[in-house]
Amino acid sequence: MSSTETLTRQPRVTVAGVSKQFGEVTALTDVDLVLGDREFVSVVGASGCGKSTLLSIIAGLEAPTTGSASIAGAEILGPGRDRGVVFQQATLLPWLSALDNVVFALDGEQGLSKRDRVERAREALAQVGLTGFEQAYPAQLSGGMQQRVALARSLAYGPSVLLMDEPFGALDALTRRTMQELLTQVWERNRMTVMLITHDIEEAVFLSDRVVAMTPRPGKVAAEYAIELPRPRTPDVIGNDAFREYYRDILDLIHRG
Amino acid sequence: MTTQTSAPAAPARRTAGARRKPVLTVLTRRQYITTAVIAFVTFLVLWTAVTATGLVQPLFLPSPASVVEKLVEQAGNGQLWSDAAVSTYRVMVGYLLASALAIPIGVLCGAVPRIEAAIEPIMDFIRYMPVVAFVPLTVLWVGIDDPQKFLIIFLGTFFQQVLMFADAVRRVPLAYRNLGATLGLNRVQILVRIVFPSALPQIWDSLRITLGWAWTWLVVAELVAATEGMGYRITQAQRFLETDLIIGYVIVLGLLGLVFDQIMRALGRQFFRYLKGRS
Ligand SMILES: Nc1ncnc2c1ncn2[C@@H]1O[C@H](COP(=O)(O)OP(=O)(O)OP(=O)(O)O)[C@@H](O)[C@H]1O
Ligand SMILES: [Mg+2]
Numbered sequence: 432m433s434s435t436e437t438l439t440r441q442p443r444v445t446v447a448g449v450s451k452q453f454g455e456v457t458a459l460t461d462v463d464l465v466l467g468d469r470e471f472v473s474v475v476g477a478s479g480c481g482k483s484t485l486l487s488i489i490a491g492l493e494a495p496t497t498g499s500a501s502i503a504g505a506e507i508l509g510p511g512r513d514r515g516v517v518f519q520q521a522t523l524l525p526w527l528s529a530l531d532n533v534v535f536a537l538d539g540e541q542g543l544s545k546r547d548r549v550e551r552a553r554e555a556l557a558q559v560g561l562t563g564f565e566q567a568y569p570a571q572l573s574g575g576m577q578q579r580v581a582l583a584r585s586l587a588y589g590p591s592v593l594l595m596d597e598p599f600g601a602l603d604a605l606t607r608r609t610m611q612e613l614l615t616q617v618w619e620r621n622r623m624t625v626m627l628i629t630h631d632i633e634e635a636v637f638l639s640d641r642v643v644a645m646t647p648r649p650g651k652v653a654a655e656y657a658i659e660l661p662r663p664r665t666p667d668v669i670g671n672d673a674f675r676e677y678y679r680d681i682l683d684l685i686h687r688g
Numbered sequence: 689m690t691t692q693t694s695a696p697a698a699p700a701r702r703t704a705g706a707r708r709k710p711v712l713t714v715l716t717r718r719q720y721i722t723t724a725v726i727a728f729v730t731f732l733v734l735w736t737a738v739t740a741t742g743l744v745q746p747l748f749l750p751s752p753a754s755v756v757e758k759l760v761e762q763a764g765n766g767q768l769w770s771d772a773a774v775s776t777y778r779v780m781v782g783y784l785l786a787s788a789l790a791i792p793i794g795v796l797c798g799a800v801p802r803i804e805a806a807i808e809p810i811m812d813f814i815r816y817m818p819v820v821a822f823v824p825l826t827v828l829w830v831g832i833d834d835p836q837k838f839l840i841i842f843l844g845t846f847f848q849q850v851l852m853f854a855d856a857v858r859r860v861p862l863a864y865r866n867l868g869a870t871l872g873l874n875r876v877q878i879l880v881r882i883v884f885p886s887a888l889p890q891i892w893d894s895l896r897i898t899l900g901w902a903w904t905w906l907v908v909a910e911l912v913a914a915t916e917g918m919g920y921r922i923t924q925a926q927r928f929l930e931t932d933l934i935i936g937y938v939i940v941l942g943l944l945g946l947v948f949d950q951i952m953r954a955l956g957r958q959f960f961r962y963l964k965g966r967s
Contacts, residue, residue, distance in 0.1 A: 492866050510869040522867045526885055526962050539872045570965040588871075 440467030443624040444489055444592055448498035451484050457649040458484040461498070464643065464652060466592065469622045473635035474643045477685060481650025482628045486596050489626065490516050502592065512539060515585030517595040521577035523569040529556060529580045530565035536584045555587035556580070558617055575606035579613070586617065592624045600630065611637060612666060619663050632685075636660075636677045637669060644684050654684050750932040758932040759940070767921070771937075772944065775906060775918040778834060782841025783902040787895060790846050794853025795887070799879050804854065815847040819905060823912045832913040837906060844905035845898045852898070856890035857883060889960045896952035903945045 444466040451459040459481040466472050474482050487493040488500050491510040500507045502514065523532050533552035537543060543551070556565060559579040569577055578598055585593055599607040611634055618625060618638075629635050635642045639658050646653040658677055660668055668674055715723070732752055738744050739751040746754070762768040796803045797811075819840065826839045860883050868878035910919025918937055925933040 490866075490870055492869060510866075510872070512872045514870065516866070516870045518863050518867070520861070520863055522861075522863045524882065524885070526960075536871050568962040568964075570963055 440470055442466070443468045443470070444500065444502050444626070446485070446489065446498070446500045449485070449488060449495040449500060450497045451481065451488065451493065452496040459488075459495075460649040460651050462650070462652055466624050466626055467640075469624055471618055471625045471627070471638060471640045472643060473627045473629055473639040473641075474645060475629060475632055475635050475681065475685065476645030476650075476653075477647050478630075479650075480645040480647035482645060483596055484650070485645075486516075486594050486626065486628055489592070490514055490594050512588055513590055514592045514594055515588070515590035517578075517581050517585050517593070517598045519597045519600050521569070521574075521581040523577055523580055523584075525569050528566050528568055529561060529572065529583075532569070532580055533584045533587050536588050540588060551587055552583075555583035558586060558620070559583045559613060573606070575602050575610060578602065578610065582614070582617070586621065590623065592626070595625065595627045597628055597630065599634070607631075607634070608666070614638060615664050632678055632681050633669065636674060636681070637664065637666075642677070642681060644681055646685070656681060747929060747931055750935065754932045755936045755939070758930070759936040762933070762936070768940070771916065771918050771921050772940065774916050775910065776944065778837040778910075778917065779841060779899075779902050779906045781834070782838040782906070783845060783899055785838060786842045786846040786849060786902075787898075790849035790853060791891070794850040794891075795857050795879075795884055797850060798854035798857025798887070799883060808851070808854065811847045811850050815851065819844040820908055823909060826909075827913050832915070836913065837909045837917075840909040841902045841905045845902050848901070849894065849898050852894035853887075853891050856887040856894060859890065860886040889956070889963065892952075892956050892959065896949060896956065899948055899952060900945055903941065903948070907941060 442465045444464075446462055446464040449459055449462045450457070462481075462485060464485070474485065476482055484493065488495050489502075489507065491507050491514070502511075523529075524535060527535060530549070530552050533555050534548050537548040537551060540548065553562075553565065556562060559582050561576065561579055561583065564572065564576065569580070572580065578601075582598070599610045602610060615638055627635070627638060632642075636658055642656045642658060643652055644654045644656070645651065656677060660673060660677075735749075735752055739746065739749055750758075759768065793807065797807050798804070822843055823840060826836045826843075830836045830839060864882050864886055865878055868882045873881065906917075907919040907922075910917040911923055914920035914923075918941055922934050922937050925931075925937070
């Protein structure tokens with residue numbers, strides 16, 4: 432993907448001059464950020480620099496104290512089905528099977544028969560490699576599989592923006608690597624706009640078109656890096672020089688900040 | 689590739705009796721049952737010994753045999769069954785009334801801050817009032833028939849239930865409400881379709897615990913003022929110094945409580961099967 436392509440993307444989400452105050456705590460100050468159409472953006476930064484707050488504002492779960500966020504030109508005033516959210520914990524409904532958890536998210540879809548919903552849910556589960564686990568209850572699935580169901584649930588209703596807050600943060604290193612590869616594949620197939628929050632810089636560089644680094648106290652955007660590694664990406668890329676250079680630059684910045 | 693011969697030597701044999709003790713001893717089901725049975729039998733033997741040797745007068749503590757004899761007699765003439773039936777009926781009505789009202793109120797209390805502010809301080813205040821002290825008052829209000837029993841059971845369980853159910857709802861992680869919101873559900877839908885079902889296992893557990901309390905309150909009410917029922921029979925027995933009947937009935941009350949508790953547990957396991965993980 433060339434840099435010119437990055438520049439010519441239409442903005443999908445625009446955050447303009449956003450600050451967020453929680454009583455005495457300034458979580459965010461004067462944040463400007465654009466998520467381009469079908470762009471994969473990761474946000475990294477130390478704990479407490481306001482990453483989750485920024486995601487909640489875009490998701491419509493929190494209102495900014497000043498400034499505004501908009502999606503496709505319309506101001507964000509609350510949550511909506513144009514945005515899907517994957518949380519750190521899978522938040523599956525334990526009394527529903529994997530399939531029904533995905534169907535649950537499709538209940539709000541107009542003009543879909545029960546049959547179509549189930550069909551779509553099956554497809555979404557297949558995309559995340561869970562064919563054969565449709566009838567399993569969340570308690571019977573491993574942490575990684577639960578997170579796959581959560582991802583399938585967000586894919587199923589086709590939001591134009593996918594927001595993920597440390598989705599693999601609770602998983603072990605091996606499972607996390609598998610999930611990262613799965614996510615690249617899923618994204619390269621669907622190409623929606625993604626904002627991924629992570630502590631893992633390697634994960635950010637591997638997955639993203641652009642990495643946004645934030646610094647704390649008060650939380651603000653410190654720098655952005657366009658990651659111009661070729662796609663489709665495979666884990667081989669992690670060893671190469673360009674990758675290492677991005678990794679070091681971002682790490683330096685976060686440590687200085 | 690490693691083979692048997694290239695494997696390192698077997699670990700040095702430990703000296704006999706020096707086996708490592710596990711941090712947590714886990715009993716097999718069989719060991720558990722055996723231990724429990726032995727303890728129970730020991731208890732019965734001690735009881736028999738104390739009474740048979742004349743250490744304690746039968747008037748104060750009759751032998752296990754005479755208690756069983758008395759219970760068989762009461763079962764034979766039908767009195768045990770009718771007492772147990774009356775008491776069970778009272779517990780059920782009082783408890784179901786309390787629960788039926790406490791579930792919606794408790795759930796709303798846990799879900800809506802304004803309702804919580806309006807209701808919880810009152811509930812917190814009332815629940816520390818001793819229910820026993822309400823017995824004379826309830827007799828004045830509704831007499832000594834069934835409604836008075838229902839009322840005492842209600843007073844003893846309802847307020848606690850509201851607080852427990854509210855707590856169960858509040859324990860549902862915020863992420864679940866956020867999930868509902870991002871899926872486009874409104875507040876009522878989030879409560880009905882996500883929060884309430886999430887809190888149900890905890891609510892069921894509270895229901896089970898408060899059912900035990902309901903039995904206690906029933907006996908309190910029947911001891912003070914009644915014309916039939918388990919508690920009433922115990923007061924009557926006291927009048928005629930029938931200690932064997934008292935102890936027999938106390939044991940039956942314990943068994944009834946246990947049976948209902950086990951039924952609630954079994955139903956809970958059935959309803960919430962989905963919580964069972966990979967084994
Ligand atoms: N609801 C809230 N009430 C009060 N303070 C809050 C709230 N949410 C966040 N904060 C504060 O705002 C700051 C930013 O929090 P946020 O959760 O956005 O950080 P983060 O970058 O996501 O951190 P982490 O990497 O640990 O998840 C922190 O100081 C936090 O304590
Ligand atoms: Mg966070």
